[in-house]
Amino acid sequence: MxxxxxxxxxxxxxxxxxxxxxxxxxxxxxxxxxxxxxxxxxxxxxxxxxxxxxxxxxxxxxxxxxxxxxxxxxxxxxxxxxxxxxxxxxxxxxxxxxxxxxxxxxxxxxxxxxxxxxxxxxxxxxxxxxxxxxxxxxxxxxxxxxxxxxxxxxxxxxxxxxxxxxxxxxxxxxxxxxxxxxxxxxxxxxxxxxxxxxxxxxxxxxxxxxxxxxxxxxxxxxxxxxxxxxxxxxxxxxxxxxxxxxxxxxxxxxxxxxxxxxxxxxxxxxxxxxxxxxxxxxxxxxxxxxxxxxxxxxxxxxxxxxxxxxxxxxxxxxxxxxxxxxxxxxxxxxxxxxxxxxxxxxxxxxxxxRKDNMFIAGGENVQPEQIEQALLSLPYIKGVIIVPIPDPEFGQVAAAFVDWKNTTQCQQLQQDSKQLLAPWQRPKHLLPWPQWQGLKPDRKALKQQAIAQLITEVEMAKHHSDAKEQ
Missing domain, CATH: 3.40.50.12780 (ANL, N-terminal domain)
Incomplete structure (x- = not known):
């Protein structure tokens, strides 16, 4: 047989x-x-x-x-x-x-x-x-x-x-x-x-x-x-x-x-x-x-x-x-x-x-992988992972974990994004490259990590502002 x-x-x-x-x-x-x-x-x-x-x-x-x-x-x-x-x-x-x-x-x-x-x-x-x-x-x-x-x-x-x-x-x-x-x-x-x-x-x-x-x-x-x-x-x-x-x-x-x-x-x-x-x-x-x-x-x-x-x-x-x-x-x-x-x-x-990675920003469908593919064409980026985070104006916006090739170039990335991406696709927040277990990133966990990091940044900025006023 x-x-x-x-x-x-x-x-x-x-x-x-x-x-x-x-x-x-x-x-x-x-x-x-x-x-x-x-x-x-x-x-x-x-x-x-x-x-x-x-x-x-x-x-x-x-x-x-x-x-x-x-x-x-x-x-x-x-x-x-x-x-x-x-x-x-x-x-x-x-x-x-x-x-x-x-x-x-x-x-x-x-x-x-x-x-x-x-x-x-x-x-x-x-x-x-x-x-x-x-x-x-x-x-x-x-x-x-x-x-x-x-x-x-x-x-x-x-x-x-x-x-x-x-x-x-x-x-x-x-x-x-x-x-x-x-x-x-x-x-x-x-x-x-x-x-x-x-x-x-x-x-x-x-x-x-x-x-x-x-x-x-x-x-x-x-x-x-x-x-x-x-x-x-x-x-x-x-x-x-x-x-x-x-x-x-x-x-x-x-x-x-x-x-x-x-x-x-x-x-x-x-x-x-x-x-x-x-x-x-x-x-x-x-x-x-x-x-x-x-x-x-x-x-x-x-x-x-x-x-x-x-x-x-x-x-x-x-x-x-x-x-x-x-x-x-x-x-x-x-x-x-x-x-x-x-x-x-x-x-x-x-x-x-991924179908289940798609999110909506200001009424527009956003596919994270398309943003990643566009940003990976930039010579100063080694890796990028896009996750959605809540936003009071647009519902959700893109946050980008970025692995820079040599030096951090946030301003250059924001400028180049205008040439590569539609307004609703452009990352609103840039975050340091994360670590994870396994061969592939866990997008669900990274989304929570991005939200936590941004909340911490907002709280630190508020604390700094309150301290200055005092």
């Missing part, structure tokens, strides 16, 4: 057992497919009933990798949780999804969630897998609302990897840098791409330039911030093995787009989301590329537009959200309403921004 496949690690252990599966460290340590297969086979999850979810809370990527494939073989749904989450955040996610078992440090104690030991004997491991079986549970980033627990089948990951191959080839001699966390769909997707093809992955550090020096990396998945930092060290890129870079997770400013288009490797911008098992559409960046980018929809993905909103279907569409231990299945026939706005022609997709 075409629906049944062998665990890719076991398959490659049989056909090319000595080939490197994982590069572990800069000092040359590695694991062959045969040794990785043995590590996965040695893990017992007999305390967890088949079909249940196991939350894995760990900061070691090798542990996460081996646990993911041990879960897969033993019919358990693998759910990686960010180890930097507080006890309250971990509890909230487990309660929300109805998770009853977890593997993690002894310092964690979760209510109604049983800790497990992986060293008990079992005979249940199975290397024959079905594409229909539930495989992973990945929480969305929550960048525009509360994080949701998205459940994927093995088939979702399989077809996601297969479609990616059509645009970005990856073979047994190649190595993909694990530069994204495994509690993010992008990290999981690149592992499946590499292992289905029989290539290798390299366990990344925060020093990507050093990773490229010490590992034989041919492929890398990066967010724009990582790319920007990498390109600040051009000497690290000479004579390296890196051939393909896949960039996603945030908008590219025009300067970064040009640098990538003229770089020493092929660069692809990507549109994707957790609910579609990562990549939906990608485009190779060339010197002629310009915003808005026209992404090529990959095989096994279907994209439709309904009232301006992107609707997604196909073999990569997730199974549904898990709530209180039950799967709320997505209607595969109707598809998934992404809340992204866009247009499509001949499988070329333009993405304009």
């Amino acid at each position: 075409a629906n049944v496949i062998t665990c890719p690690i076991q398959r490659h252990a049989s056909s090319q057992g000595d080939a490197v599966a994982i590069y572990l460290s800069h000092n040359g340590a590695s694991l062959s497919y045969a040794k990785l297969n043995s590590k996965v086979s040695a893990i017992s999850l007999s305390q967890v009933p088949k079909g249940e979810v196991l939350a894995v809370i760990h900061n070691d990527p090798l542990t996460l990798l081996t646990m993911m494939f041990a879960c897969l073989r033993q019919g358990i749904i693998f759910c990686p949780l960010n180890p930097i989450f507080s006890q309250q955040q971990l509890q909230q996610r487990c309660t929300q999804a109805g998770i009853r078992y977890y593997y993690g440090p002894s310092s964690i104690a979760l209510t109604d969630v049983t800790p497990i030991d992986i060293h008990q004997p079992t005979q249940r491991a199975e290397c024959k897998l079905t594409l229909a079986q539930a495989c992973t549970l990945v929480f969305t980033s929550g960048s525009s609302g509360d994080a949701k627990a998205a459940q994927h089948s093995l088939g979702n990951h399989y077809y996601s990897a297969l479609g990616s191959q059509q645009l970005i080839p990856f073979c047994q001699q190649d190595c993909w840098l694990l530069s994204l966390p495994l509690f993010h769909i992008g990290g999981i997707a690149l592992v499946f791409r590499a292992f289905f093809a029989g290539g290798s992955i390299a366990l990344g550090t925060k020093q990507i330039a050093q990773d490229l020096t010490h590992y034989p990396v041919t492929h890398a998945s990066l967010v724009p911030t990582q790319v920007y930092r990498l390109l600040q060290q051009p000497d690290m890129l000479t004579h390296k093995s890196l051939r393909y870079v896949l960039v996603g997770g945030a908008a590219l400013d025009n300067e970064l787009l040009k640098q990538l288009a003229n770089g020493p490797f092929k660069s692809f911008a990507s549109y994707g989301l957790t609910e579609m098992s990562s990549q939906v559409a990608s485009v190779e960046l060339t010197p002629s590329s310009q915003q808005p980018l026209q992404y090529q929809v990959l095989p096994d993905r279907e994209v439709e537009i309904s009232k301006g909103e992107i609707i997604l279907k196909g073999a990569c569409l997730f199974m549904g959200y898990r709530q209180l231990g039950q799967l709320v299945a997505v209607d595969q026939r109707l598809g998934f309403a992404s809340k992204d706005l866009g247009a499509i022609a001949s499988r070329k997709l333009c993405v304009y921004g």
Whole structure:
């Protein structure tokens, strides 16, 4: 049956057992497919009933990798949780999804969630897998609302990897840098791409330039911030093995787009989301590329537009959200309403921004991403995030968190905004660049942060004025 496949690690252990599966460290340590297969086979999850979810809370990527494939073989749904989450955040996610078992440090104690030991004997491991079986549970980033627990089948990951191959080839001699966390769909997707093809992955550090020096990396998945930092060290890129870079997770400013288009490797911008098992559409960046980018929809993905909103279907569409231990299945026939706005022609997709990010200023619809795209064309801006804040005159106005390239140039930005933007789009408030957890900014939290900062500024100004009058 075409629906049944062998665990890719076991398959490659049989056909090319000595080939490197994982590069572990800069000092040359590695694991062959045969040794990785043995590590996965040695893990017992007999305390967890088949079909249940196991939350894995760990900061070691090798542990996460081996646990993911041990879960897969033993019919358990693998759910990686960010180890930097507080006890309250971990509890909230487990309660929300109805998770009853977890593997993690002894310092964690979760209510109604049983800790497990992986060293008990079992005979249940199975290397024959079905594409229909539930495989992973990945929480969305929550960048525009509360994080949701998205459940994927093995088939979702399989077809996601297969479609990616059509645009970005990856073979047994190649190595993909694990530069994204495994509690993010992008990290999981690149592992499946590499292992289905029989290539290798390299366990990344925060020093990507050093990773490229010490590992034989041919492929890398990066967010724009990582790319920007990498390109600040051009000497690290000479004579390296890196051939393909896949960039996603945030908008590219025009300067970064040009640098990538003229770089020493092929660069692809990507549109994707957790609910579609990562990549939906990608485009190779060339010197002629310009915003808005026209992404090529990959095989096994279907994209439709309904009232301006992107609707997604196909073999990569997730199974549904898990709530209180039950799967709320997505209607595969109707598809998934992404809340992204866009247009499509001949499988070329333009993405304009989030439907739920739009706000009204003085009766006009304002799309934050359009403002960000315009301001990122300015040479002195490295990053910008637009959020709406209440305004007594216009209802809502734009506030801009700005990451300046060198020096702060507020007056210049206000002047240039008049040339680039309509009056209702121009940022009324400029705020310092924030910090956040995860790969993408949480706009909901940043909106509250902007409001709090502006209230503080008003109160300080009033206090200063009162002091002067006295």
